Amino acid sequence: MSILLIEDSEGDIFLVRRALEKHGLKHDVIVARDGEQALRMLHQAEKGPAADVPQIVLLDLNLPKVGGSQILSHIRRTQALAAMPVIVLTSSDSPADRDSMVALGANVYFRKSTDLQSFMELGQVVKQLLATR
Amino acid sequence: MWAAPIQLCSPSPPGRDPASPCVLDRSERDTQRLLDGAVHDLRGAHRAISISTELLIGGLPSQLDHDAAYAVRELQTGIAKMNALLSGVSSYALCASVSSYSFGPVAVETALTLALASLEPEIRKTGAVVVHGVLPSVVGDLRRLTELFRNLVGNALKYQGSYVPRIEINASQNSHDWLFSVQDNGIGIDQKHWDGLFVPFRRLHGSEIPGLGLGLAICRKIVEAHEGSIRVESQVGLGTAFVFTLPAT
Numbered sequence: 490m491s492i493l494l495i496e497d498s499e500g501d502i503f504l505v506r507r508a509l510e511k512h513g514l515k516h517d518v519i520v521a522r523d524g525e526q527a528l529r530m531l532h533q534a535e536k537g538p539a540a541d542v543p544q545i546v547l548l549d550l551n552l553p554k555v556g557g558s559q560i561l562s563h564i565r566r567t568q569a570l571a572a573m574p575v576i577v578l579t580s581s582d583s584p585a586d587r588d589s590m591v592a593l594g595a596n597v598y599f600r601k602s603t604d605l606q607s608f609m610e611l612g613q614v615v616k617q618l619l620a621t622r
Numbered sequence: 623m624w625a626a627p628i629q630l631c632s633p634s635p636p637g638r639d640p641a642s643p644c645v646l647d648r649s650e651r652d653t654q655r656l657l658d659g660a661v662h663d664l665r666g667a668h669r670a671i672s673i674s675t676e677l678l679i680g681g682l683p684s685q686l687d688h689d690a691a692y693a694v695r696e697l698q699t700g701i702a703k704m705n706a707l708l709s710g711v712s713s714y715a716l717c718a719s720v721s722s723y724s725f726g727p728v729a730v731e732t733a734l735t736l737a738l739a740s741l742e743p744e745i746r747k748t749g750a751v752v753v754h755g756v757l758p759s760v761v762g763d764l765r766r767l768t769e770l771f772r773n774l775v776g777n778a779l780k781y782q783g784s785y786v787p788r789i790e791i792n793a794s795q796n797s798h799d800w801l802f803s804v805q806d807n808g809i810g811i812d813q814k815h816w817d818g819l820f821v822p823f824r825r826l827h828g829s830e831i832p833g834l835g836l837g838l839a840i841c842r843k844i845v846e847a848h849e850g851s852i853r854v855e856s857q858v859g860l861g862t863a864f865v866f867t868l869p870a871t
Binding site: 498500501504551580581582583584585601602603604605608 | 662665666668669670672673674676677701705709712716722724765
């Protein structure tokens with residue numbers, strides 16, 4: 490069982506891992522550090538056995554090479570991946586950004602907080618989303 | 623070098639010339655991108671500093687020596703200031719970006735009511751009386767018009783004079799526009815400061831009245847995105863009126 494984390498900030502990768510651990514999530518966390526790498530991983534997953542498809546994707550929006558919105562679109566229009574839950578992680582507090590991500594098919598829009606406790610709530614959000622699958 | 627205007631047009635107010643409000647020249651577009659990019663990356667850096675500081679402080683002994691206590695205090699103060707600054711600049715960047723607006727019919731009274739609800743603690747604290755006349759419907763972005771009123775009424779509450787604040791919001795119509803006024807009985811603004819009032823980071827007061835100096839700059843961006851204009855009328859010691867126009871449909 491794996492979680493695909495698409496994130497270019499080492500600090501945020503550290504915090505996401507910590508949030509998952511804090512909430513007892515022991516999944517393998519596979520990290521893609523730019524959009525191209527993420528798409529390569531997703532192409533591999535869609536061609537492989539269903540068990541290789543990540544259980545959930547944590548997706549930063551502002552990524553090098555290919556942006557998060559393009560990755561989300563790819564996931565939603567690819568049959569083997571379309572049912573995968575996606576949590577969008579972002580610094581943006583723009584309602585327009587949130588609306589557009591929800592329209593593209595994001596399950597949750599999680600704003601990266603500047604305080605530790607709020608950031609750690611991401612683990613709970615992931616846990617709840619996995620429980621509904 | 624001359625740069626051809628670039629159409630970035632978004633949802634412009636229906637019935638208006640779609641070219642006029644949302645054509646930004648290349649320089650403006652680049653500035654907008656610079657602002658968006660800087661805000662995004664600074665948020666990341668701020669988050670890293672803020673959370674790392676929390677982690678470090680969590681590992682410190684409860685009794686700190688003088689230097690350590692000073693350093694912790696300064697870090698926390700600096701982080702809070704950065705937070706306020708980023709929120710303000712982010713809000714300015716959003717309001718300056720016409721493509722982020724969503725225009726539709728808006729009852730101005732709804733925008734005002736939402737603004738007053740968000741200011742309820744300040745209104746209660748100052749005992750302010752806020753009254754308004756009949757307000758029309760316009761074509762606009764409800765969220766941004768709410769922010770416009772929140773800034774203007776918030777200013778009136780912040781810069782109160784020696785009286786209990788009294789704030790009046792009224793509207794009248796001329797041939798093309800609705801003319802709105804937000805009038806207070808606060809400390810007023812000397813005429814020599816009127817020109818720079820809507821410029822970002824232009825503050826007329828020191829730390830005795832906290833603020834970033836972005837509120838009125840944001841107001842101007844919102845009004846201009848609606849094809850209107852904003853100005854101030856004021857008398858020191860008697861009060862201030864912010865007057866803005868929005869197109870009548």
